[in-house]
Amino acid sequence: MARTDERFRSAFNDCLTLVGQHQVGDSLPAETALAEQLKVSRTIVRTVLTALCDAGVVHWQGREKTILRLPVKADRLPLRGDYVPRDVLERCFLEWILRFDVPAGTPLNVAKLAKEFSVPPHALQEFLSGLAQTGLVARRPRGGWLLLGFTADYAIELSELRALLELNAVRKLVQLPKAHAIWDELDALERQHHDLAARIDTDFHDFSPLDGAFHMALNSVVENRFVSQFQKSISLIFHYHYQWDKKMERHRNEAAIAEHLTLIEALKRRDEAAAVAAASAHLLTSKATLLGSLRVNALIPSDAMPPE
Amino acid sequence: MARTDERFRSAFNDCLTLVGQHQVGDSLPAETALAEQLKVSRTIVRTVLTALCDAGVVHWQGREKTILRLPVKADRLPLRGDYVPRDVLERCFLEWILRFDVPAGTPLNVAKLAKEFSVPPHALQEFLSGLAQTGLVARRPRGGWLLLGFTADYAIELSELRALLELNAVRKLVQLPKAHAIWDELDALERQHHDLAARIDTDFHDFSPLDGAFHMALNSVVENRFVSQFQKSISLIFHYHYQWDKKMERHRNEAAIAEHLTLIEALKRRDEAAAVAAASAHLLTSKATLLGSLRVNALIPSDAMPPE
DNA sequence: CCTATTGTTTTTAATCTTTCTATACAAAAA
DNA sequence: TTTTTGTATAGAAAGATTAAAAACAATAGG
The missing domain is CATH 1.10.10.10 (Winged helix-like DNA-binding domain superfamily/Winged helix DNA-binding domain)
Structure with a gap:
């Protein structure tokens, strides 16, 4: 066999739904129109129509596409649908x-x-x-x-670049006009941080997504595809390592919230020096945490390896 | 057919050369030793030996591998060898x-x-x-x-990131101790720049590699795999565009040499402010040149497109 | 005669299969 | 006992096969 006919199958099922919205005796639209509606090529549409013909759902000859009977559940084709993006x-x-x-x-x-x-x-x-x-x-x-x-070197170099990019973002950010959307975003993030700080004892797990959102917001002011690209990998790796390292999570997250708030406050004052200092301090903490989580990982016994 | 037997063919030819260095009646080394010498797996060695047997070059049975005749040119297998790295x-x-x-x-x-x-x-x-x-x-x-x-946006964002990385490198560079190898490199580069400046009227084409070497040297002080990675793509793209844009090449290169020398001088004085200023100025020129070369490209008529 | 639609062919890419290559392990010889 | 060889198995490269898209040609309807 060669490639799967997943695309045909899903188009066939979609078409059944479409036919179900009509009455017996109705005509279906032109092949081109169907292709547009089902978001597939005309080739697929024609294959689907042939299949519908075989199933006795429509009569198809030339431009004539008459509905013979309404489709039932058994007409639908099974599909694996295990497509992983x-x-x-x-x-x-x-x-x-x-x-x-x-x-x-x-x-x-x-x-x-x-x-x-x-x-x-x-x-x-x-x-x-x-x-x-x-x-x-x-x-x-x-x-x-x-x-x-993920060697220690890897983590250090990753953190270095992250710091470089994020400090650059911070410097850009304090120069932005009052009207820029980022200030509203920062206000919202500040509230969320205060909110989480109040219930940190129980909900410290909620910090990870908030951390991600915060750094994403900071970096969003740098509109640069290369920076964004890197930012994506960086946040992914930081996120995963943080999730993995459960040691001192509550305490660590509380400290990080405080660091974020210091940074937000400095940003809102447009105090570049203070903002850069706060960001630097936070990035250093992050780097230390990342390196720490590497050591934790290294302690997992090697017989926990994936099955051969 | 499936994959090519290029690896076998080249091993076979290598083995013929090896046999040629012996006398008729000599014995070949063990399969493992041959595999090591030919830098292939034992499987290939055994296939090669079988082929040599069939060709009547050696007699092979068990551990006995006797040379029956010395190989001639006609024994060699042809190989495509069109491997593109x-x-x-x-x-x-x-x-x-x-x-x-x-x-x-x-x-x-x-x-x-x-x-x-x-x-x-x-x-x-x-x-x-x-x-x-x-x-x-x-x-x-x-x-x-x-x-x-390569849209204009692409070029602008690329230049932005380049500037960020290179200014960071410059700041790192001025902090480096006198003993660091970079200072000798810079001296050498300075000499090469003066040298080229003296004969710029005729040899302005020599600037492109020198420019590459200069920026490479600057960035080499940042030992970071991610930065290096980016640096590689950046220099590739800049290099190619510069090569393409022949407009005002002599004048442009002369100006760039002057900018490089200003930067080198500031670096050697350990004057961070002056170095950053010089680097910024040069990076701006580069960006302008890159954008200019984009416009030049856009003027190529569309019937010069690759064959359908 | 022109436009919209359908019939047909060609091109392109995903997946499967075959074949080559590497490696691990067992058997045998030195 | 160590080295070498025989055998089995696994893993990846690249061709072969088929699905899908797109281009083109032909035809029906106004």
Whole structure:
């Protein structure tokens, strides 16, 4: 077999729904119109119509497309629907690395991993090619992939770049006019931080998404595709490591909230020096936490490795 | 057919050379030793030995591997040897875009391009996946690739990031101790700049590699894999555009040399403010040149497009 | 005669299969 | 006992196959 007919199947089912909205004896629109509605090519539409003909749902000859009977549930084609989008794959992969603390230098088995993440090997290959740009994995000279991994060096260099980009964002931010949308966003974030600070004893788990939103907002003022690209990987990696390192979570998050609030306050005063200082301090803490979580990971016994 | 037996063929030929260094009647080393020498797996060695047996060059039974006759040229297997390494592919691709000024939004035909660059489609696919990280190309929702291209926005954002990274490098550089290797490098670069300035009227083409070396040296003081990664793409793209834009090349290069020398001088004085100012000025010029070269490209008539 | 629609062909890309290559393990010889 | 070889198995590269899209040509209806 070659590629799946998933696309045909889902179009067929969508078309059944469409037919169900009409009466027996009604005519269906032109192939081109159907293609537009179902968001597929005309080729698929014609295949679907042929199938509907075979099923006795419509009579189709030339331009005549008459509904013979309304479709029933049994007409629908089963579909696997286990399509995994790219960002989910990204998450799966990072989680896999962190979950099993896969050491640097591990050869990656494309076929096995693809099965594990239930994606076609092809998709994983492509994902790895993209990831190779971040230096997390590399192609081996003669075939196969190598996990270069989350080493301490990796974390340090990642944090360095993060600091560089974020301090740049902070400097840009304090120069922005009062009318800019970021100030409302910051107000909202400030309220959310105060709100979470009040109930930190029980809800400290809610910090991670708030942290992500805060840093995302800061960096959003730098409209640069390369920076955004990096920002995305950075936040992903920080997010996952933080989630993994449960040590002192409540205390750590409380401290981070305080640091965020200091930064927000300095930003609102348009005090560049204070803002940069606050951001630097917070980034240093983050870096320390990231390095700390690496050590925690390293303590996971190696027999917790993924099954061969 | 499936994959090529290129690896076997080249090992076979290498083994013929090896046999040629012995006498008739000599014995060949163990399979493991041969594998090590030929830098292939034992499987290949055994396939090669079988082939040598069939060709009547050696007698092979168990551990006995006796040379029956010395190999002749006709024994050698032909091989295509048209392997294109990744960086060559990179160059080919960028050159193709610039050469034909392929507009943003062009769908890329993997099979056709792969043939054009004489690489397996598979290799191009992988290359594009990596390139997608830089935002130069993107995957289309349902199959295929799209060239997002060198738009003015792209150039501006690229220049912005370049400035951010390079100013950071400059700030780091002036703090470095006298013993650091960079100071000798800078001295050498300064001499080369003066040298080229003296013969700029005839040799202005020599500036491009010198420019590359200079920026590379500046950024080398930031030991960060992510920064280096970006630096690589940035210099590639700048380099190619500069090469393409021949307008006012002599004048432009002379001015750039002066800017470089101003920066080098400020760096050697450890004058951070002056160095940052000089670097900023030079980066602005670069950005303007890059944007200018985009306009030049846009003037190439569209019938100069690559063959359908 | 012109436009909208359908019939047909060609092109392109996803996935599967085959084949080559590497590696692990068992058996045998030195 | 160590080294070397025989055998089995796994993993990846690249062709082969098929689904889907797009281009083109033909025809029906106004």
